[in-house]
């Protein structure tokens with residue numbers, strides 16, 4: 098937890114964001130799940146500094162810790178990804194129980210560190226996303242087979258976490274579409290979302306996509322297949338904005354709905370909010386580009402559209418940083434570094450060809 102990370106959260110808070118959902122915190126270490134201990138504590142020292150700086154900077158701003166697993170190399174059902182040579186093996190029930198406990202401990206820890214809530218990352222092909230998806234989850238035990246059983250892992254985490262954390266807010270980010278045949282889609286999402294609500298979740302953020310879908314063509318997908326599938330590029334007209342909004346049409350939920358993905362123009366967003374189908378608008382890339390965007394909009398300064406060109410050069414910057422011991426805060430290369438921006442665009446365009454097996 099470096100000072101630059103803490104400063105970054107301070108900057109976002111000062112920019113007028115109402116609630117910050119962090120990038121994901123792993124509740125398990127990378128590597129195989131250990132079933133010989135009931136819980137592996139992988140706390141990053143200083144994690145409480147993010148909650149502290151947000152609240153100190155603006156008492157009205159909330160901060161929610163997003164929880165995910167580390168890279169554990171297992172999935173709900175054995176699966177051959179288009180991007181890996183060997184199939185990824187399935188989790189045993191015993192390993193699933195450890196994961197449930199690790200998430201529950203993550204919730205309790207986030208509460209004790211001063212966060213206002215947690216969000217389970219169950220979108221974009223994470224482990225929890227795989228459990229929810231009929232494409233990735235073919236199990237026939239308590240954790241698969243029906244929509245209700247695919248949601249059981251969430252239900253069990255929530256139940257266990259609430260024994261200690263009480264009514265501490267637990268949000269989820271889930272896919273409304275996997276963009277893959279046999280996966281979550283517009284028809285099946287409403288039932289899944291209702292089951293998620295029944296599992297005791299307090300708010301749902303609607304997202305979509307997973308890496309596996311990137312082997313499909315642009316014509317099939319309706320967007321350019323570059324990393325990542327949840328962050329569409331070239332959003333250069335209003336009809337390309339807020340691209341998961343249509344998937345919220347048939348939701349019947351009493352919990353708040355947060356919409357993410359291509360939210361870029363405040364005038365358009367206000368229209369969507371007035372329709373009453375979604376409650377909150379989330380942004381990622383526009384805030385990497387302009388951390389003070391919410392305040393700029395509030396003050397009516399400049400254009401109603403974000404300066405973010407949805408080029409995903411920030412994804413390149415983040416990925417290049419993964420193995421860097423002295424990683425920087427993810428940047429908008431389009432604004433900050435023309436040479437790196439050019440490299441990013443080349444890397445993005447060739448990513449699928451270079452990684453497909």
Ligand SMILES: Cc1cc2nc3c(=O)[nH]c(=O)nc-3n(C[C@H](O)[C@H](O)[C@H](O)COP(=O)(O)O)c2cc1C
Nearest residue numbers: 120121327328357358359360380381382411412415
């Ligand atoms: C650099 C970068 C990092 C991201 N990291 C996460 C993450 O940790 N957890 C997550 O749920 N989504 C993550 N996303 C996806 C975004 O939260 C968001 O769903 C997606 O970019 C679409 O929203 P946008 O159009 O506002 O960028 C990331 C996206 C980018 C560009």
